[in-house]
Amino acid sequence: MNAAILTIGDELLNGQxxxxxxxxxxxxxxLIGVSITSKLSVGDDEQAIRDGLDYSFKQASLVIVTGGLGPTKDDITKQCLAQYFDDELTFHQGSYDRIEAYFSRTNRQPTEAHRQQCYMPSKAELIENQRGTAPGMWFAEDGKFLLSMPGVPSEMKGLMKNGGLSKIDAVNTQQNIYHYIIQTAGMGETYIAEQIEEIVASFPEFLSIAYLPGLASVKLRLTAIGSDAVLIKNETEALGAKVVSILGDAVYALGNSTLEEVIGQIAKEKDLTLGTAESCTGGNIxxxxxxxxxxxxxYKGSIVAYANEVKKEELNVSEETLKNHGAVSEETVTEMVNGLIERLKVDVAVAVSGIAGPSGGTPEKPVGTIWLAIGSKDRLVTKKLQLVKNRDLNIKYTSVIALNELRRFLNGI
Amino acid sequence: MNAAILTIGDELLNGQxxxxxxxxxxxxxxLIGVSITSKLSVGDDEQAIRDGLDYSFKQASLVIVTGGLGPTKDDITKQCLAQYFDDELTFHQGSYDRIEAYFSRTNRQPTEAHRQQCYMPSKAELIENQRGTAPGMWFAEDGKFLLSMPGVPSEMKGLMKNGGLSKIDAVNTQQNIYHYIIQTAGMGETYIAEQIEEIVASFPEFLSIAYLPGLASVKLRLTAIGSDAVLIKNETEALGAKVVSILGDAVYALGNSTLEEVIGQIAKEKDLTLGTAESCTGGNIxxxxxxxxxxxxxYKGSIVAYANEVKKEELNVSEETLKNHGAVSEETVTEMVNGLIERLKVDVAVAVSGIAGPSGGTPEKPVGTIWLAIGSKDRLVTKKLQLVKNRDLNIKYTSVIALNELRRFLNGI
Structure with missing residues (x-):
């Protein structure tokens, strides 16, 4: 089953x-097998709401509306819905009694605005709102379904769970959806697409793939839609596992875990302590x-050695190394790793030094030159990055790459 | 001028x-006087994109499209736009040269997918994307305007600032707009509104105020719209200056400077070096x-002392202090400031120790208890925060408060 979402409110449009x-x-x-085909936000305006309803019902047989149900004058959703379903607003005593009871608990009286709020479209089935004054409304006519709820997140969520979702479930013709999420880092979207081109070409019709690129990372989402829940799940998992095996070490998680979470899990499992020695990333890792x-x-801590004297005094980087190789060098990050292990007594240390920009570059070491090292007492991995982004992105990108290298290092212990 | 936003991508619809x-x-x-009339998200589907364009151009003469410009097969925005404007895709050598140059800097070769990405609608004016491979596209035909950009936030923002906004500004010539931005920190929105209630009530009709609350900060935006550019500017500046004088020390900048920038300016002017000693904020400051x-x-650096042994060994916090007062105490952050000044030889140090949550709280020191200290050799300021947010927000909120206190401390030197 398909649904279109229509949200109403000026505040959704001006960026507030x-x-x-x-x-x-x-x-x-x-989760209940309903796909969203469109999501539209319009202002508190009659014509805009009417256009929005027309557009949304063109996209799907179920429209979910939020917003515009409050007691203030700019809230006109109810009138528009009554008009759309060729209906009238009639006074609903049950709603008024509920508001009166709700107010009496705080020694207040409903106002005329609250009374007006109790005029409801006669065709709507009301769903009780346990967190506010405006009830949800369910319309079902000529194969069209509409659920209207307040826009306040807690009220909307309450109404969905206490009636809205089960109304939808009851009219859903039983399509099932299954998602399989593969998270990768350190491999570009295009490269990934080429690697798995053949297997993706073999996907059955019910299965699609989306590439969701982040910074130095790409999330792959396999989506299966079909009537046989067990079949689509099994086939998706089998094909997903093949994708994972092709991408190998670039895959850091199935599902929505972050790199930081995965690193934490490995460190706890292997009983390892971690620390960082950061220059250009400034504490971001x-x-x-x-x-x-x-x-x-x-995690025990970090020494952010932005100044060279801090690299020397707090991380034991030698004057000679800084003089002969510079602060941005394999030699310096190696000494930073060793210095951190000694000072903070951690099992594994990450060190980064680079030129984030916009200034500080030289012809030999242009802006975006970054050295990183991951090491323990017994083992060391170093890596040079040559980035071409701005300062902010150079820092963020380097941090993700460093975390990914840390993950791979920990896996190798 | 009105604009409709159309965002394209399955990932926007399934809640990921x-x-x-x-x-x-x-x-x-x-900010440039353009109002949004609708905001629509549709999936990576030709018919849905076509319907979305029809709907959006019915709402506004300017449509802003994001998403669906990547090199993978699910990205079909460009084809749909060419079709909509009765146009053809032709190979654009300049775009290919840019991608080739971009790749050669990292010793890589563009793939066939990248070559396909260089087919552009011939009617589109291209806007260079400095953060990715897909350029922005600007269409202007029969009084209809359309700006298409990638959906990756950093690329979209870069394209808007490096061409998109000025294209829009150039076709929106009806009214003059003048903005006066006042940035405050450490004072609540409601309290600010009360303080300036009287002066705001006296604003002329052409002048409005918006309160844009951030974490531990509120940005006030005064917006004047009118035909006489000089008049609205002069009056807005005079009234803005009155607001600033009422809010006093809470104002940290006029315009869009960040707290970090203001701190940098003061430190450079006064020739002071800075450093941080962080526990619960983990390097965020x-x-x-x-x-x-x-x-x-x-800025010289930081010691992130997450573990107590790092507080002792790297920041000289005494065993007795930790034992008698705990790691989250005025005494500990005071010793952390002194330890950092001694170790990193900075003029001014910021220290933070607290319980970010979700666990680690006690009846005496519940989650959200934070101590911070700012000090030099001669002066010390301490402050206790009692926050009631989640871990992420506790860390971010504490960081802003610490920066604001650092700014006030530096102003007092």
Whole structure:
């Protein structure tokens, strides 16, 4: 079954509000086998709402509407829906009683605006709102279905779980959806697409693939849609496993885990402590590793050595190394790793030094030249990056690459 | 002028991606006097894109399209646009040369997919993408305007700033707009609104105010729209200056400077070096300070002391202090400041220690208890925060408050 989402409110258009409702609804509906075909936001305007309803019902037989149900004058969704379904608003005593009871608990009286709020389209089946005053409304006519809810996220979620989703489920003709997520790092989208071209070409018709590129990472999403839930799940998992085996070490997780989470899991499993010695990333790798709850179990700390004197005094990088090879060199990051292991007594250290830009480059070491090293007492891996991005992206990109190399290093222990 | 936003990509519909692009574009377009009338997301499907274009051009004369420009097969935006404008795709050598040059810097060769990516609608004016391979496209025909950009946020933002916004500005000639931005930190939105209630009530009709709350900060945007450019500018500046004088020390900048930039300016003017000693913020304050180009002129580094033994050994926090007062205490952050000044030889140090959550709280020190200290050899300021947010927000909020206190401390030197 397909659904179109229609959200109503000026605040959604001027950039003051980021619409998180739609993503939540998309996930919940996917789980009961409903695909979203479009997601439209319009302002609090009668013509815009009418156009939006026309457009949305052209895309799908189910339309989910949020917003515009409050007591203020700019909330006109209900009138528009009544008009659309050739219906009238009639006073609904049950709704008024609920509001009165709700207010009496806080010693308040409903206002005339609240009374007006109780005029409901007669064709709508009302769904009780346990978190606010405006109920949800369910319309079903001529094979068209519409669910209308307030835009306040907590009220919308409450209504979906306490009636909305089950209404939809009841009219859904039983299509099943199955997603298989493969997360990769350190390999470009185009390169991945070439590697798996043959297997993707062999996908059955019910299975599609999407490439979702991030910074130094690509998420692959395999989506299967079909009536036989077991069949599509089994076939998707078998084909997904083949994709994973082709991409090998570039795959860091199945599902939605982050690199930082995966690193934490490995460190805990192998009982290893971690630390970072950062120059150009300025603490960003440390911030990412400590963003995980419970990271204090394996993460001890970082020395952010932005100035060369801090590299020397806190990380034991030698004057000669800095003089002969420069702060951005394999020799320096190697000494940073060893210095950090000695000072913070960690099992594995990550060190980064580079020229993030926009200034500081030379002909031999242009902006974007980055050296990184990962090491333990027994083993060391170094890597040179030559990036061509701006300062912000150079820092973020380097951080992801460093985390990915750390993951691979930990896997090798 | 009105604009309709059309975003393309299956990932926007199934809830895997929260669409932050649209909110950013809404804000930027509002700043140049363009209102968004609708915001539509559709999947990677030809019919859906065509319907979306029809719908969007019914709402506005300018349509802004993002997504579906990558080299993979599911990206079909370009073909749909060519069809919509009755145009053909022709090979664009300049784009191929750019990709080739971009790849040669990293010793790679473009693939056939990249070559296919260089077929462009002949009617489109291309806008160079400095952060990726797919250029922006600008169509202008029969009073209809369309800007197409990749969906990757950094690429979209780069294209808007390096050409897109000015293209739109050039065809939107009706009114003059003047913005006056006041940035504040450490003061709540409601409190600010109360403080400036009287002066805001006296604003002339052409002048409006928007409160844009961020984390521990509020940006005030005064927007004047009128035909007399000089008059609206002069009046807005006079009234803006009055608002600034009422809000006093909470104002850290006029215009779009960040706290980190303002701190950098003060440090350079006063010739002071800075460093941080971080526990619960995990390097985030260091990351923010080093996000500024040229920060190496005043920023020396950080010791991220996540483990208590690192606090003791690298920051000279005494065993007794940790035992008697705990790691999250005024005494510990005071010793962390002193330890950092001694170890990194900085003029001013920031120290933070707290319980970011979700675990680690006690009845006396619940999750969200944070101590911070800012100090030099001669002066020390400490502050306790009691936050009630989640881990991520506790870290980010603490970082902004710490930077704001650092700014106030530096102003007092």
């Amino acid at each position: 509000t980021i619409d998180t409702n739609a993503a939540w609804m998309g996930q919940e509906l996917n 440390s911030r990412l590793l400590t963003s995980i709850p419970g990271s204090s179990a394996y | 991606t929260i669409d932050t692009n649209a909110a950013w574009m809404g804000q930027e377009l509002n 260091s990351r923010l300070l080093t996000s500024i180009p040229g920060s190496s002129a005043y």
